[in-house]
Amino acid sequence: MPCFTSMNHAETANVTAATRQFVARSSMRRLGERAIEALLFLSALSSVGITVGIVGVLLYESFSFFKHVSVIEFLTDTQWTALFADPHYGIMPLVAGTVVTSAVALLVALPLGTVIAIYLSEYASHRAREIIKPALEMLSAVPTVVFGYFALLFVTPLLQRLLPDLPGFNMLSAGIVIGIMIIPYVSSLSEDAMRAVPVQIREGSYAMGATRLQTAIRVLVPSAFSGIASAYVLGFSRAVGETMIVAVAAGTQPNLTLNPMQGAATITAYIVQVSLGDLPHGSVAYQSIFAAGLTLMLMTLVFNIAGYLLRKKFREIY
Amino acid sequence: MERNQSSRDNKTARRKFYDGTFAILGLLATFIGLITLSALMIDLATDGGSRLSWQFLLSFPSRFPEQAGILSAWVGTTLVMLVTALTAVPLGIAAGVYLEEYAPKNWLTALIEINIANLAGVPSIVYGLMALALFVYQLRLGHSILTAGLTLALLILPIVIVATREAIRAVPGSMREAAYALGATKWQMVKDHVLPYSTGGILTGVIIALSRAIGETAPLITIGALTFIAFLPDSPVKAEFPFVSFDWLTSPFTVMPIQMFNWVSRPQEEFHRNAAAAGLVLMFMTLAMNGLAIYLRYRFRKRIRW
Numbered sequence: 102m103p104c105f106t107s108m109n110h111a112e113t114a115n116v117t118a119a120t121r122q123f124v125a126r127s128s129m130r131r132l133g134e135r136a137i138e139a140l141l142f143l144s145a146l147s148s149v150g151i152t153v154g155i156v157g158v159l160l161y162e163s164f165s166f167f168k169h170v171s172v173i174e175f176l177t178d179t180q181w182t183a184l185f186a187d188p189h190y191g192i193m194p195l196v197a198g199t200v201v202t203s204a205v206a207l208l209v210a211l212p213l214g215t216v217i218a219i220y221l222s223e224y225a226s227h228r229a230r231e232i233i234k235p236a237l238e239m240l241s242a243v244p245t246v247v248f249g250y251f252a253l254l255f256v257t258p259l260l261q262r263l264l265p266d267l268p269g270f271n272m273l274s275a276g277i278v279i280g281i282m283i284i285p286y287v288s289s290l291s292e293d294a295m296r297a298v299p300v301q302i303r304e305g306s307y308a309m310g311a312t313r314l315q316t317a318i319r320v321l322v323p324s325a326f327s328g329i330a331s332a333y334v335l336g337f338s339r340a341v342g343e344t345m346i347v348a349v350a351a352g353t354q355p356n357l358t359l360n361p362m363q364g365a366a367t368i369t370a371y372i373v374q375v376s377l378g379d380l381p382h383g384s385v386a387y388q389s390i391f392a393a394g395l396t397l398m399l400m401t402l403v404f405n406i407a408g409y410l411l412r413k414k415f416r417e418i419y
Numbered sequence: 420m421e422r423n424q425s426s427r428d429n430k431t432a433r434r435k436f437y438d439g440t441f442a443i444l445g446l447l448a449t450f451i452g453l454i455t456l457s458a459l460m461i462d463l464a465t466d467g468g469s470r471l472s473w474q475f476l477l478s479f480p481s482r483f484p485e486q487a488g489i490l491s492a493w494v495g496t497t498l499v500m501l502v503t504a505l506t507a508v509p510l511g512i513a514a515g516v517y518l519e520e521y522a523p524k525n526w527l528t529a530l531i532e533i534n535i536a537n538l539a540g541v542p543s544i545v546y547g548l549m550a551l552a553l554f555v556y557q558l559r560l561g562h563s564i565l566t567a568g569l570t571l572a573l574l575i576l577p578i579v580i581v582a583t584r585e586a587i588r589a590v591p592g593s594m595r596e597a598a599y600a601l602g603a604t605k606w607q608m609v610k611d612h613v614l615p616y617s618t619g620g621i622l623t624g625v626i627i628a629l630s631r632a633i634g635e636t637a638p639l640i641t642i643g644a645l646t647f648i649a650f651l652p653d654s655p656v657k658a659e660f661p662f663v664s665f666d667w668l669t670s671p672f673t674v675m676p677i678q679m680f681n682w683v684s685r686p687q688e689e690f691h692r693n694a695a696a697a698g699l700v701l702m703f704m705t706l707a708m709n710g711l712a713i714y715l716r717y718r719f720r721k722r723i724r725w
Contacts, residue, residue, distance in 0.1 A: 130604055137606045138521055144513035145522070148580065149534050151573050155545055158552040213448045220445025235713055237452050242627075242709050243459065244634025246676040247698045250683050254691060255462045281455050312438040335540055342542020344637035345676070349683050369544050369637065376547075376641045382556055390641075394548045401540055 159398060162391030169385045175392065181355040181366075183389045184375070190389060192396055194355035198272065198365035199400070202347055203340040205276025205361050206283060210336055213280075214287025215329070219317045221288065222295040234289065241285045249349030252278040257350065270352030270364030278350070279343050283336045290335065294328020295321045327412040334408035338401045344369035368397045463702065467695025475696060479649040480678065484689035489697050491648040492678035495564070496633060496704075498652060498667060499674055502568020503632050507575050508625055512614075514576075515583025515621075520609055538577040546574045547641025555642055562643035564652060565668040570638050575628035582624020586617035619719025623712045630708035634701065636676040647681070648673040675701045 167175070170190045178191025217237070221230050256274040261267045267274075298321055306316040322329065352364030353374045366374070372390045380387045478488025522528040550570035560566045590613050598608040614621075652670035675697060682694035 134604050134606050138517075141513045141517035141521055144510050145517040145531050145580075147510060148514060148538065148576060149531055151538060151546075151549075151576065152534050154553055155541065155549045158549045159545070162552060213451060216441075216445050216448040217452070220442070220449060224442050224445055233449055233453075236456070237449070239706065239709060240452055240456055242630060242634075242705050243456070244636070244676050244698075244701050244705060246634070246636045246680050246683070247459070247463070247702060250679070250691075250694055250698055251459045251462060253683065254466070255458065281452065284452050312434045314438045314441045315434065338540035338542070342544060344542070344544045345680065348637075349680065369542065372544055372548070373637060373640050376551075376643060391548055391552070394545050397542060398545060401542065405537070405540060 155398075159391055159395040162388050163395045166385065166388035166392040169388070170392075179357050181371070183371075183386050184378070188385070190392075192368075192393065194357040195366060195368045195371050195393060196396065196400075197357050197359060198347070198351065198355070198367040198370070199341055199397070201359055201361050201365065202272045202276040202279060202343075202351060202367055203337065205273060206279035206340040206343075207333075207337060209277055209280025210283045210287050210340070211333060214284045214332070214336070215291060217284065217288040218291035218295060218329075218332075219321070222292045222321070223313045223317050234292075237285045237288060240282060243282070245282070245343065245345040246349065248278050248282055249275075249346045252346055252350035264362065267362055268364055270350065270354075271362055272347075272351045272365055273361040275347045275349075275351040276361060279340050279346050282343070282346070283339045286339055287332050287336045290332030291325070291329045294325035294332070297328065298324045323415075326415045330408050330412050330415070334404055337404050341400055341404075342369065342397065344373055348373045368393045460702065463695050463698045467692055467697070467699050470692050470696035471699060475693075476700075480647055480673075480681075481649075484687065484693055487682075487690075487693055489675065489678055489700065491651060492673050492675045492697065493700070494651055495648070495672040496674040498564050499567045499571065499639075499672065500629060500633060502565060502668070503571040503575065504625070504629060506569060506572035507579050507628065510572070511576050511579025511625075511628075512583050512621060515580045515587060516609055516614070518580070519584050519587040520605070520613065535577050535580055539581075543574055543635055544637040544641055546570055547638030549573075550638065550642045561669060562645070562671055563669045564672045566642050567639050567644060567672060567674070570642055571632040571635055574635065574638060575632050578628040578631065579621075579625055582628070583617070583621050586620025586624065587613055589620060590616045619715060623716045623719075626708050626712040626715070630705045630712070633708070634676055634705055636674075636680055639674060639677060640680070644677050645671050645673055675704070 175190055175192055177193075178189050179193055180189035180191050181194045182189045221233060225233065252274045253269075256278055257267070257269060257271065260271075260274055295317075302320060302324060303316060306320045311319070347367045348370040351367065351370065353366045353370055354364060355371070356363055356365035358365060371393055375386060375390050475488045476493070477490050478486060479490055480492075481487040518528065518531065522531075547570060550566060550573075554560045554566045554569055555562060560569075594612050594616065595608055598612045603611070648671065652667035652672065679694050679697040679701060682690045682697065685691075
């Protein structure tokens, strides 16, 4: 009996040691787990840091800019001659250039992209879709400066045969090429949205005797409207922010016009033009590119909010 | 009654006609995209194909178009991509893992998710503006390879995060439960099970993100990349101790798309030919990367069956 107790004691001692070791190890582990989780969390938070950085920089530098140039002059002056001896800072010509090139681009991309999306989701066979979709997505993988080359030295000469008065730098050709570039953004996202519509709804329409086209236009497009609207908004953001195509093919001369047959600088082309020169840090012209960037961000923001409201209004829930 | 019948037939015929017309229209629209892509390739090849040679790949830019080459441009692109990949890949995967496996459902997580979705719509040139003010002037990193790599890393971070999340989401919950049942901690489960299974998807996303970064021009022009560089950055590998050097990080640089832009914006046709040749090399790089990504996606999809 004593023997048994002593053994029991030894065993208990052993067990406590093991337990203590186990507890120590698991608390170390828990500490390690917490440290890793914190690290992962910080990584995720860094994406918010980017936004804070962008908004902070744009606001801070624009604030310095608006100390030299009044907001009223910025919004109402019809000339942008930031790099001249007698500088005028009226953003309107640059905004006009951006609006015209984007409008041309959207006139190309939205109809084509939507038709392609309907075609791929309703008409094309599974095999055809698997080949066509990645091939189209290659369009958005082409570096934009290559598209710029294409617009200036291929599309513009082609257009000049139809419209002999077209100048070498013009917004029409830049806009058309931007439009072709953003087709896959519009078509892929719209198609995803249409295919996400429950199959019963589609079958219901067919059971009523509707054709594929009727089903697509009267049933699928309204049901997938929220996704299609997101695709359009993303396409718009891309068109407005596109830089190299317009910098190469639309010229760098600010020009207050709504005629796409003329050349004009966009907001982004102006930023590129300034950056290529060697502007002293802190000068008004240096700050002006941040004010231009802020304008660009506000334009995309307005459209994103409009898209959000549209989506909210027309959202279909199944 | 008969009239009704015939008018209905008429309507049906018309509907079928519209339906068929639309099929043709859809096919045409699709072909417009594909034809443009081929026209672009053919245009580049006919303009620049004759300029492609070893001499072109191994020469510095020059005032004389026949002697000019893209050596400094492709070396610059490679080094910038190295910095971009080393920054964006760990950060993006970590963020993706957190959002998929760890994040509690609260307002902060929602904020991070909305933010990542919105970053996709921010024009790339705006990233350049932020990097110009923050990296170049605040942190005094200069117009260097380091600044360029970090800028592009921030630009592709959302793409890497989204790709990581999608890849992780495809791993079935039973895998996680099996790991937990054997006493694995959360990190052990993630590191030994979830990440290995999602490597294919993550890799595909990373390659696509990098192929986008290779073609980016605007943000790098904004941070003050030079367009004419007739020297190479300091070599990262040295003959004497400690054998590695990080001086190249602070070196001025140019990259492929900027070199091409420089040549396109000159009036002489000879330089346009150089631009086309540089464009061909650039297209080859991006298309090769995209092709690799598609192949990897296909292979991994085939190999893994849950």
